[in-house]
Amino acid sequence: MLAEDNSIQDMLREKNIRLSHQRLMVLEYMSANHNHPTADQIFNGLKGTVPSLSKTTIYNTMDAFLEAGIIRPVNIEDNEVRYDIVTGEHGHFKCDSCGRIYDFDLDLDHLTSGQLAAFKIDSRDVYFRGTCKECLKSKS
Amino acid sequence: MLAEDNSIQDMLREKNIRLSHQRLMVLEYMSANHNHPTADQIFNGLKGTVPSLSKTTIYNTMDAFLEAGIIRPVNIEDNEVRYDIVTGEHGHFKCDSCGRIYDFDLDLDHLTSGQLAAFKIDSRDVYFRGTCKECLKSKS
DNA sequence: TACAAAATTGAATTCATTACAATTAATAAT
DNA sequence: ATTATTAATTGTAATGAATTCAATTTTGTA
Ligand SMILES: [Mn+2]
Ligand SMILES: [Mn+2]
Ligand SMILES: [Zn+2]
Ligand SMILES: [Zn+2]
Numbered sequence: 001m002l003a004e005d006n007s008i009q010d011m012l013r014e015k016n017i018r019l020s021h022q023r024l025m026v027l028e029y030m031s032a033n034h035n036h037p038t039a040d041q042i043f044n045g046l047k048g049t050v051p052s053l054s055k056t057t058i059y060n061t062m063d064a065f066l067e068a069g070i071i072r073p074v075n076i077e078d079n080e081v082r083y084d085i086v087t088g089e090h091g092h093f094k095c096d097s098c099g100r101i102y103d104f105d106l107d108l109d110h111l112t113s114g115q116l117a118a119f120k121i122d123s124r125d126v127y128f129r130g131t132c133k134e135c136l137k138s139k140s
Numbered sequence: 141m142l143a144e145d146n147s148i149q150d151m152l153r154e155k156n157i158r159l160s161h162q163r164l165m166v167l168e169y170m171s172a173n174h175n176h177p178t179a180d181q182i183f184n185g186l187k188g189t190v191p192s193l194s195k196t197t198i199y200n201t202m203d204a205f206l207e208a209g210i211i212r213p214v215n216i217e218d219n220e221v222r223y224d225i226v227t228g229e230h231g232h233f234k235c236d237s238c239g240r241i242y243d244f245d246l247d248l249d250h251l252t253s254g255q256l257a258a259f260k261i262d263s264r265d266v267y268f269r270g271t272c273k274e275c276l277k278s279k280s
Numbered sequence: 281t282a283c284a285a286a287a288t289t290g291a292a293t294t295c296a297t298t299a300c301a302a303t304t305a306a307t308a309a310t
Numbered sequence: 311a312t313t314a315t316t317a318a319t320t321g322t323a324a325t326g327a328a329t330t331c332a333a334t335t336t337t338g339t340a
Pocket of ligand 1: 036084086090091092102103
């Protein structure tokens, strides 16, 4: 419990992000919920324990975390941004039936042709859509 | 000229999409402009020659084309949808400096691990971001 | 404790997209 | 060719995620 809190605080200090109650709570929420939440979901998940919380603070916080590389955006939906605290290389699968977003491993080194050799690549995103195993089972 | 028009009409008829002046103009625009335009860009590109055009018609038309598989969406930006008349498998690179979107070839068969073996995959999207060759050159 | 800088808050605003009902156009039947 | 049926187009209003901004509060520092 305390160890976790300290590690979260250290993570922010390492990135030169000033500590605030709201930022700690958001980061704690992201660490506990690896379900690629939207700003609205984070807000609704925290407003019970942080009554003064504003949705603008969520957006400000996500911007600060994105800038620092603590989280990364998941743009698998066209109408809202999701956030992922797992920043390592992996792909995302969105089930159009249940809405769940699955992580999957991938090997991006073998993906590209030489066409982008002279380009500076800052981020790589792989998004798949379809129907997940569970939903296929329940439809049979 | 006429040959192109006929091929465009045939493309719509094959997909059981009723012909309309607006749909033909939009499809002609998409065929002539392979730059992944937004609904707004298509609207502004056509309103000169189709004065009665409504932006709602653009959205309705894109929905019909998407449904028929004539075009595919490009969600490389979080705030607006782009459309691509090239539906074959390829990736997209967005230059954060000049805003251009580049196509590139990719080999998706070698990409995935077995984790999605039991999943039904309907669409695959690969989005890279960074700085393009031209912009790197002009900054040197 | 006191000060300066930065973060939080909420209300107002923006803007892409959608909903909807009236009008117009396209296709089929006569 | 005229009419009837059906679908598409249009403009306006509504939606909702995200942004702007100024006032207030909090944080880090001395
Ligand atoms: Mn993930
Ligand atoms: Mn393309
Ligand atoms: Zn599912
Ligand atoms: Zn560029």
